[in-house]
Amino acid sequence: MARNVEFDEQVAVSKAMDVFWRKGYNGTTMRDLTEAMGINSSSLYNTIGDKHELFIRSIKHYTETRMKEALKQLEPIKSPIKAIEKFIQSSVYVITNEPNSCLAIKTTFEVAATDEQVQKIIKADNDFTYNLLNGLVEKAIQKGEITVSQDAAMLTDYIINHFSGWHEFFIIHKDKNRIKNMATFLIKQINQ
Amino acid sequence: MARNVEFDEQVAVSKAMDVFWRKGYNGTTMRDLTEAMGINSSSLYNTIGDKHELFIRSIKHYTETRMKEALKQLEPIKSPIKAIEKFIQSSVYVITNEPNSCLAIKTTFEVAATDEQVQKIIKADNDFTYNLLNGLVEKAIQKGEITVSQDAAMLTDYIINHFSGWHEFFIIHKDKNRIKNMATFLIKQINQ
C-alpha cells in the first residue's frame, strides 16, 4: 500500500564500502557516505541504519565478494599445488595493482582490536581463507606435491601470513618486483 | 626574562604517543591528548603545535626508540645468524605480549598512503630495519651460516615481511603458539 525504497541497497552498500576502503572507519564522515551513495541520510537511517551498521555491511560485502572470487578462481584448477601457486600469484597481482590495500587488513589494524562485531567478521573471513588453503595444502601433501616436512596447518598459516606484509611493503615502497621475488621464493620453499 | 615551559616535551610526546597508539590518528581527539598529557591545549599549541605535528612527533618518537632498542639488543651478539634469530624471536615476543600492535604498521595502513610526511618517517624506519638486518644477512652468508642460495637483499625483505602478518594474526586469533611455529619454520628455512 505504499511506495518502495528507491535505491538498491546492495549498490548503495558497495558505494559506501568504497569510501570506507579509502578513508577508514574513523576517517569517513556520514556526509562522505551519503554523497557517495547518492542518498539522503534520512533514507539511510530508515533502511540500513547508522554509520556503524553501514560499516558492518560494507566489510561483510567486501569479505563475501572476495570469498566468492577466490572460490571461482581456484575451482577449475586440478592440481592442488598449482591452485596454491595461483592463490599466491593473484594475491600479488591484487596487492600491486589495486588502488587501496586490503580493506580487511586496514580494518583489522584500525578497529578490530576494540570492536567485537568487526572482529568476528574479520575472523570469519580469515577462517574461510585458512580452510580453503588448508584443504589444498593437505591434498598437495598427500599427492606428494609438497615434500617439505611440515604439517599442513602450519604451512597454511605460513603462506597466508605473507600477504599482510606485502600490502604494507607496497604502501611504503611501491615496488612490485621485490614483492614478486618474495612470492617466487615462498613458492620455491613450499615446493621443495 | 620570563618563565619557562612547565612540562617536559619528551614526556608529553610520549604520553600523546600512547593515545595515538591505542586509538589511531583519526580516532584520537585533542581532548584525549591534552588529558593524557596533562597539559592545556594552549600550552600544546604554543610549544609543539597542532594535532598533526603532535602525531608526527609521536611516530618519530616511536620509531627512534625502537631503533635504539634494536641496536642495543643486537650489538652484543657476535654470530650474525644468532643476531638474526634474536631479532625474529624478540619480534615474536613483542607482538604476542604488548597490549597494542605496532604503531608503525597501524599508521601505515591508516594514513601513510595519503600523508606524505608520515610516509617518509615510516619509510625511514623501514629502511633502518632493512639496513640493520641486511648487514647481518650479508655477513651470515659470507660466513656460511646461511646456505640457502638467495641474495641477501631478497632474504632481508623476506624475513622482515613476516612481522606485519604476525601482528595481524595476533589481533584476530590471539594465539601465540601458531605465531611461534611460523617463526621457528622461518628460522629453519633460512638456516638450511
Added chain:
DNA sequence: AAATATCTGAAACAAGTGTTTCAAAATTTA
C-alpha cells in the same frame, strides 16, 4: 624587589560530527 616576558587555564570559537525531524512527494493497493 620590580619590571618584563611568557606560560597557563578556562572559556569560547566556528566548523564539523552523527543523527533526527517532519512536511511534502511518491507509489502502491483497492
Added chain:
DNA sequence: TAAATTTTGAAACACTTGTTTCAGATATTT
C-alpha cells in the same frame, strides 16, 4: 481514482571537533 502508507529532501538538532583567545599567574633577569 482515491486512500493509505512509506520514502524522501532539507533543515535542524545537540554535541564534538580542532583551534584560538586573553586575562591573570608565574618565573626570570636586572
